Amino acid sequence: MDWVFDQDGVDWEELSNLYGIAPLGEKSAADLAVVFTNSMFKCFVYEGGRLIGAGRAVADGRDCAYLCDIAIHPDHQGRGLGQAVVERLKALAAGHRKIILxxxxxxxxxxxxxxxxxxxxxxxxxxxxxxxxxxxxxxxx
Ligand SMILES: CC(C)(COP(=O)(O)OP(=O)(O)OC[C@H]1O[C@@H](n2cnc3c(N)ncnc32)[C@H](O)[C@@H]1OP(=O)(O)O)[C@@H](O)C(=O)NCCC(=O)NCCS
Structure with a gap:
């Protein structure tokens, strides 16, 4: 399993499909490119080169970090991955006074x-x- 914390090489269509199937709703590839680019922290989980989990946090660097768009592919739910994505984002946002969602x-x-x-x-x-x-x-x- 590969854990990636930047968006270089992310296939936004693949991410859009992940949210569709998780399910976390319809999110277009173009919108996802914008919201992830504008998020200070991001997390992508790959297995065998396939995107199976993701999440992000909008943060201001001091006061507030907002976690959102946490999703795991249904084939991989219930294996602790969702928890691990949240823990990784919490760790990245650790300096903030509050982490909300x-x-x-x-x-x-x-x-x-x-x-x-x-x-x-x-x-x-x-x-x-x-x-x-x-x-x-x-x-x-
Ligand atoms: C919610 C989601 C991210 C959880 O990811 P996951 O990988 O299946 O969850 P995990 O295996 O990490 O679960 C961690 C723990 O939380 C528990 N848990 C999972 N869903 C839960 C729920 N709805 N209520 C209470 N506990 C829950 C699990 O039983 C597990 O407990 P354990 O450690 O005692 O076994 C995943 O189900 C998902 O992508 N759902 C669709 C999209 C979604 O709803 N995202 C969240 C938006 S708020």
């Missing part, structure tokens, strides 16, 4: 065992608010 509904337990605690005052504006409401990411009130 929001979990997809049902994934909270995965992050809780990795040391994340529920934020009591987190709030968000989603461009697609109806979808965020429907999928349980935000509350009406």
């Amino acid at each position: 929001y979990a997809n509904p049902g994934r909270e337990g995965f992050y809780r065992r990795l040391g994340f605690r529920r934020m009591l005052t987190a709030m968000a504006i989603f461009r697609d608010e109806a979808h965020a409401l429907r999928t349980g990411l935000v509350a009406e009130d």
Whole structure:
């Protein structure tokens, strides 16, 4: 297994396919190139030259790091890889005062065992608010 922490040589179409199949939603190759380029930390896991896991963190270098887009190919889920990706990103972001994320509904337990605690005052504006409401990411009130 190869762990890569820069995006040189990343096939954005392959990454887009990984998110589609994981599943973590539809993310275009072009958008992924932008968001990963603008992320301070990134992690890619390869096996036999095939991309099987990824994640990234948007960070400001001092105060806040935001983990997102963590996904493992279904053929490789349940082998500790998701946990390892988060641990690697946590280590890269270790100097920050806070490392935050929001979990997809049902994934909270995965992050809780990795040391994340529920934020009591987190709030968000989603461009697609109806979808965020429907999928349980935000509350009406
Ligand atoms: C969530 C995801 C990244 C986890 O990766 P993974 O490689 O399957 O998880 P791991 O094997 O590293 O699991 C680590 C531990 O967390 C546990 N765990 C996994 N999913 C969990 C969940 N939803 N709730 C609670 N615990 C969970 C595992 O049982 C394991 O526990 P163990 O160490 O006692 O065996 C992966 O399932 C995935 O890509 N899902 C689709 C995309 C997604 O939802 N990404 C996260 C967005 S918030």
